[in-house]
Amino acid sequence: MAGYNNNQIKPTPPRWLLAELTYSCPLQCPYCSNPLDYASYKTELSTDDWKRVLTQARKMGAVQLGFSGGEPLTRQDLPELVRHARELGYYSNLITSGYGMTEEKIVQLKEAGLDHIQVSIQASTQELNDHIAGTASFEHKKQVAHLVKKHGYPMVLCVVIHRENIHQMPEILAMAEELGADYLELANTQYYGWAHINRDLLLPTQEQFEKAEAIAQAYKEKVAGKMKIYYVVPDFYEDRPKACMNGWGTTFLTIAPDGVALPCHSARELPGLECPNVNDYSIEEIWYESKTFNFFRGFDWMKEPCRSCDEKEKDFGGCRCQAYLLTGDMYNTDPVCSKSPEHGVIGQAIESARVAALAADEKPLVFRNSKNSRGMD
Amino acid sequence: MTINPQLPIHFSRTHRLQWEEAQQKFVILYPEGMVELNQSSAEILKCCDGERTLADIVTELEQKFATSGLHPDISAFLEVALNNGWIQQ
Numbered sequence: 001m002a003g004y005n006n007n008q009i010k011p012t013p014p015r016w017l018l019a020e021l022t023y024s025c026p027l028q029c030p031y032c033s034n035p036l037d038y039a040s041y042k043t044e045l046s047t048d049d050w051k052r053v054l055t056q057a058r059k060m061g062a063v064q065l066g067f068s069g070g071e072p073l074t075r076q077d078l079p080e081l082v083r084h085a086r087e088l089g090y091y092s093n094l095i096t097s098g099y100g101m102t103e104e105k106i107v108q109l110k111e112a113g114l115d116h117i118q119v120s121i122q123a124s125t126q127e128l129n130d131h132i133a134g135t136a137s138f139e140h141k142k143q144v145a146h147l148v149k150k151h152g153y154p155m156v157l158c159v160v161i162h163r164e165n166i167h168q169m170p171e172i173l174a175m176a177e178e179l180g181a182d183y184l185e186l187a188n189t190q191y192y193g194w195a196h197i198n199r200d201l202l203l204p205t206q207e208q209f210e211k212a213e214a215i216a217q218a219y220k221e222k223v224a225g226k227m228k229i230y231y232v233v234p235d236f237y238e239d240r241p242k243a244c245m246n247g248w249g250t251t252f253l254t255i256a257p258d259g260v261a262l263p264c265h266s267a268r269e270l271p272g273l274e275c276p277n278v279n280d281y282s283i284e285e286i287w288y289e290s291k292t293f294n295f296f297r298g299f300d301w302m303k304e305p306c307r308s309c310d311e312k313e314k315d316f317g318g319c320r321c322q323a324y325l326l327t328g329d330m331y332n333t334d335p336v337c338s339k340s341p342e343h344g345v346i347g348q349a350i351e352s353a354r355v356a357a358l359a360a361d362e363k364p365l366v367f368r369n370s371k372n373s374r375g376m377d
Numbered sequence: 378m379t380i381n382p383q384l385p386i387h388f389s390r391t392h393r394l395q396w397e398e399a400q401q402k403f404v405i406l407y408p409e410g411m412v413e414l415n416q417s418s419a420e421i422l423k424c425c426d427g428e429r430t431l432a433d434i435v436t437e438l439e440q441k442f443a444t445s446g447l448h449p450d451i452s453a454f455l456e457v458a459l460n461n462g463w464i465q466q
């Protein structure tokens with residue numbers, strides 16, 4: 001392992017642990033952030049492995065814990081892991097599609113110490129929800145949302161926004177209010193993983209974005225004090241990139257189902273990082289000493305224009321995965337930035353999506369499932 | 378929203394107030410988020426037990442820290458807390 005060099009200040013410890021318990025999922029969302037070749041990672045950490053990871057990360061200072069996937073409910077040991085997390089003092093968040101959730105499970109998880117359940121819904125109508133999820137699931141998701149509330153959890157509804165559902169913004173907001181959501185996360189699609197290959201079909205036009213955002217912002221005021229709305233901005237229409245992961249290796253630690261530790265859940269797509277596995281190293285070694293976690297720490301890795309830019313402490317040069325996917329070089333400035341010499345690729349992506357939207361013979365979405373995944377190796 | 382002086386104040390059931398050893402401070406935890414508290418904010422929130430009113434909390438803390446004139450600060454902070462959903466009445 002490479003190690004951070006001694007004349008640098010010691011990195012901050014992780015605060016957020018994302019435990020991707022499994023890649024298996026009964027849904028097939030075409031914007032799923034799991035890797036395209038997820039079907040080739042077959043091994044999953046054991047219950048004891050996860051407990052060890054949770055213990056080690058908590059000791060370093062991690063406090064927010066997300067159980068996600070895939071669909072975390074497919075892991076039979078979920079209540080046991082939740083109980084362990086509670087004993088350690090984590091605030092645990094379950095990030096679920098709701099598929100496979102029963103009232104009994106909701107009660108069992110509450111007793112085990114789960115703090116919060118986030119249910120994702122794909123659209124405001126059954127037809128569109130079931131189409132995008134690739135599975136009939138709409139009515140069940142609404143029931144789950146009710147049960148989450150009924151059993152005293154804070155309820156967070158998450159809707160990923162893209163061209164197929166962006167016109168439903170008013171109905172999505174009304175649905176969330178009707179379901180009694182405490183928080184509504186309107187997450188504009190981030191174009192990695194499956195969303196990247198489906199981008200021509202998912203990326204809305206600027207007019208659609210602006211209209212939807214105005215509706216959401218107005219609603220925010222209407223429901224102030226009752227429902228909090230988090231609006232995740234679509235960075236393709238910004239001229240500065242997001243401060244991805246709050247800076248590489250500063251806050252977030254993701255553990256993939258097979259035990260690979262990642263500074264962000266897309267980092268698996270980057271070449272040459274040699275991501276370490278929790279089967280071989282402790283979380284402390286991984287966080288402070290691994291090559292992967294030190295790769296983009298600080299500013300020394302930067303190229304121009306970031307290197308001499310006075311905004312680099314604000315956005316850290318943007319997202320490494322986006323730089324890699326869109327420019328082919330993970331050291332480049334995130335092309336969302338208008339100072340990037342390759343900023344033009346964003347305009348091309350927007351134009352290409354617009355042309356696809358107008359074309360009569362739109363190609364079909366590539367759904368996230370094992371068959372399609374095996375074709376991506 | 379403002380604090381009603383007649384009513385007791387309780388800490389939110391959907392948030393958690395917790396001491397963090399690694400950070401040596403109290404934090405408020407809620408879905409996918411965390412707020413770090415300074416010492417005085419934490420002291421005020423610890424008094425929000427569903428029994429005490431604003432005036433009770435002021436008296437309690439003025440005694441505890443052997444001082445006076447805390448009313449404006451405590452009241453202002455509780456209003457922020459109320460609007461953030463950390464406390465309810």
Ligand code: SF4
Binds near residue numbers: 070
């Ligand atoms: S985004 Fe959809 S397909 Fe991917 S893990 Fe979540 S629910 Fe499953």
Ligand code: SF4
Binds near residue numbers: 311312313338
């Ligand atoms: S040039 Fe780099 S550091 Fe400067 S604003 Fe753009 S992305 Fe951020």
